[in-house]
Amino acid sequence: MAEMFLWGMIIGGLLGKGVTGKDNGAAAGAVFGGVIAADKGSKQVVTGHRLERQCSTVNQVSEERQVVDYKITYEWQGVKGTSRTYNYYNVGDRLPVTVSIIAQ
Numbered sequence: 001m002a003e004m005f006l007w008g009m010i011i012g013g014l015l016g017k018g019v020t021g022k023d024n025g026a027a028a029g030a031v032f033g034g035v036i037a038a039d040k041g042s043k044q045v046v047t048g049h050r051l052e053r054q055c056s057t058v059n060q061v062s063e064e065r066q067v068v069d070y071k072i073t074y075e076w077q078g079v080k081g082t083s084r085t086y087n088y089y090n091v092g093d094r095l096p097v098t099v100s101i102i103a104q
Helices: 002-020 023-041
Strands: 070-076 079-085
Touching: 002 023
Parallel strands: none
Antiparallel strands: 070 079
């Protein structure tokens, strides 16, 4: 790149001197030739390409309610009681219940 810049200045100086016949023309030609050569040498050229996949991890917290157990309330011959079951039942299902009464 520096070599192109130098050649641009030399050629620009010669052309500037040749056109104007003065040293000021040579100086102006050298500056313009250097600028043009530097501008031409800095062009970017695509020589290939590649496909990239960009991924990211997203963590999302969610809350979900789950039935863990059922509280069963029952009454038999005037005796009331409660129990818990860990089996899956639907509302309105009949359950087999065994009741034991122990006197204290």
